[in-house]
Amino acid sequence: MAATTESVKADAAxxxxxxxxxxxxxxxxxxxxxxxxxxxxxxxGWSAGLDSFAPEFxxxxxxxxxxxxxxxxxxxxxxxxxIWKTRDRKVMSITPREELRRHFTHWTWLVCYGxxxxxxxxYFTEQDGTWHQTIVRDTDFTPSHIIEFYLSYPIYIIxxxxxxxxxxxxxxxxxxxxxxxxxxxxxxxxxxxxxxxLNEWGHTFWFMEELFVAPLHYGFVFFGWAALGILGVLNTxxxxxxxxxxxxxx
Amino acid sequence: MSASQxxxxxxxxxxxxxxxxxxxxxxxxxxxxxxxxxxxxxxTGGDWDFWTDWKDRRLWVxxxxxxxxxxxxxxxxxxxxxxxxxxxxTLSVIALMVGEWIxxxxxxxxxxxxxxxxxxxxxLLPGAIVLDVILMLGNSMTLTAVxxxxxxxxxxxxxxxxxxxxxxxxxxxxGMMMTLADLQGYHYVRTGTPEYIRMVEKGTLRTFGKDxxxxxxxxxxxxxxxxxxxxxxxxxxxxxxxxxxxxxx
Numbered sequence: 001m002a003a004t005t006e007s008v009k010a011d012a013a014x015x016x017x018x019x020x021x022x023x024x025x026x027x028x029x030x031x032x033x034x035x036x037x038x039x040x041x042x043x044x045g046w047s048a049g050l051d052s053f054a055p056e057f058x059x060x061x062x063x064x065x066x067x068x069x070x071x072x073x074x075x076x077x078x079x080x081x082x083i084w085k086t087r088d089r090k091v092m093s094i095t096p097r098e099e100l101r102r103h104f105t106h107w108t109w110l111v112c113y114g115x116x117x118x119x120x121x122x123y124f125t126e127q128d129g130t131w132h133q134t135i136v137r138d139t140d141f142t143p144s145h146i147i148e149f150y151l152s153y154p155i156y157i158i159x160x161x162x163x164x165x166x167x168x169x170x171x172x173x174x175x176x177x178x179x180x181x182x183x184x185x186x187x188x189x190x191x192x193x194x195x196x197x198l199n200e201w202g203h204t205f206w207f208m209e210e211l212f213v214a215p216l217h218y219g220f221v222f223f224g225w226a227a228l229g230i231l232g233v234l235n236t237x238x239x240x241x242x243x244x245x246x247x248x249x250x
Numbered sequence: 251m252s253a254s255q256x257x258x259x260x261x262x263x264x265x266x267x268x269x270x271x272x273x274x275x276x277x278x279x280x281x282x283x284x285x286x287x288x289x290x291x292x293x294t295g296g297d298w299d300f301w302t303d304w305k306d307r308r309l310w311v312x313x314x315x316x317x318x319x320x321x322x323x324x325x326x327x328x329x330x331x332x333x334x335x336x337x338x339x340t341l342s343v344i345a346l347m348v349g350e351w352i353x354x355x356x357x358x359x360x361x362x363x364x365x366x367x368x369x370x371x372x373x374l375l376p377g378a379i380v381l382d383v384i385l386m387l388g389n390s391m392t393l394t395a396v397x398x399x400x401x402x403x404x405x406x407x408x409x410x411x412x413x414x415x416x417x418x419x420x421x422x423x424x425g426m427m428m429t430l431a432d433l434q435g436y437h438y439v440r441t442g443t444p445e446y447i448r449m450v451e452k453g454t455l456r457t458f459g460k461d462x463x464x465x466x467x468x469x470x471x472x473x474x475x476x477x478x479x480x481x482x483x484x485x486x487x488x489x490x491x492x493x494x495x496x497x498x499x
Contacts, residue, residue, distance in 0.1 A: 096257035114281030121285030122349035127357040133440040134362040177493035212296040227286025228488040231328040244257040248264035
């Protein structure tokens with residue numbers, strides 16, 4: 001009886017398999033932040049973002065660029081440093097339940113990654129289309145670029161890298177080596193940043209018109225394909241989770 | 251770790267865990283495909299898809315299916331061959347259309363004030379559904395590529411015709427005859443337009459025969475077959491679960 005009571009107490013004290021609070025907060029964080037960014041664009045895009053030589057452009061847009069770059073470097077180093085520093089050195093000896101719990105945490109990261117890639121590659125990228133078709137670019141740092149290239153892309157790179165780091169440092173599934181498709185998922189988006197350099201160089205020297213299907217943009221297309229690497233990660237995860245649940249689902 | 255230990259306490263918990271993973275996986279797959287597909291489609295077929303007066307031109311009928319059959323083929327290659335889920339193409343296209351509609355409404359209309367009837371996205375759903383149905387019934391990649399790929403190209407124009415038909419109504423404006431879609435283009439000036447008009451109009455598509463849309467659609471269907479094959483194998487490659495040696499570990 002006493003043993004049963006202890007066991008029930010232990011169950012009650014145990015952390016849930018899926019931390020729903022973290023999942024909700026993660027998704028909401030991106031939603032609220034990007035809603036604020038969209039509001040900021042709506043107000044200051046037209047009022048302060050049309051002429052890069054104007055003093056108000058420096059105030060509302062260039063300062064934003066400087067702040068976001070510093071914040072991203074700090075976030076990247078902080079999150080990945082923390083995950084690495086607190087890594088599990090006995091990852092192969094965890095219990096199946098703990099492993100399942102960690103898969104849920106991993107999927108919380110992956111949900112955030114998918115959410116971040118939506119905002120970066122879909123929402124803000126096509127938004128850049130409407131801005132350029134309306135206002136001719138005068139520098140590489142237009143309001144839409146300051147959000148798209150230098151804010152939303154780094155955010156999904158940071159989220160993807162953190163997700164990879166979590167899997168590598170805490171899940172037995174990823175101890176065999178480096179998961180090829182996970183690397184594609186993480187490195188592909190990262191390579192978009194050098195391609196931004198090529199893009200801006202090309203626009204500076206060749207044309208100011210924004211031709212979305214022009215070959216100059218094909219690098220973005222190629223690295224966009226890297227998102228499909230999620231299929232390989234999904235397959236690996238399904239195999240790992242099925243292995244954990246198989247006999248209980250039979 | 252003991253193989254005899256369970257990760258869950260009961261079968262009911264196992265079922266609940268499995269369902270919860272399903273939803274998390276679906277969300278991640280949907281949004282990741284959405285992002286990758288959207289950036290791909292925007293930068294390979296996007297300009298024709300942005301504006302209704304370019305949808306008035308035959309190059310749109312040719313280009314849009316060829317570049318949009320890519321992700322459906324790749325996602326099918328994973329979801330059908332691994333999980334027997336005949337929804338890969340439809341899931342991809344729904345993801346793309348959700349992303350496009352959100353953007354056209356909140357940004358094209360909400361930020362830079364283009365009317366929605368000028369910037370609505372193309373409808374790719376009929377072709378995607380047919381692609382999935384052929385794969386499900388035929389269980390053959392070759393059949394899906396050849397019949398499905400051709401159908402994907404052929405269905406694109408009729409699938410959009412009910413939506414764009416009103417914009418093809420002829421109007422006279424300053425003594426010139428044009429379509430309503432063209433008239434919109436005159437009134438809402440875009441920075442990239444002249445270059446595109448030069449690219450499109452120097453072709454002969456508009457002048458060989460009275461209406462070349464069926465020819466364009468067939469050509470698009472044939473190329474879509476090749477692209478389907480190619481992207482099916484891309485999808486298989488992206489589905490790999492291989493590891494590369496980690497010397498540091």
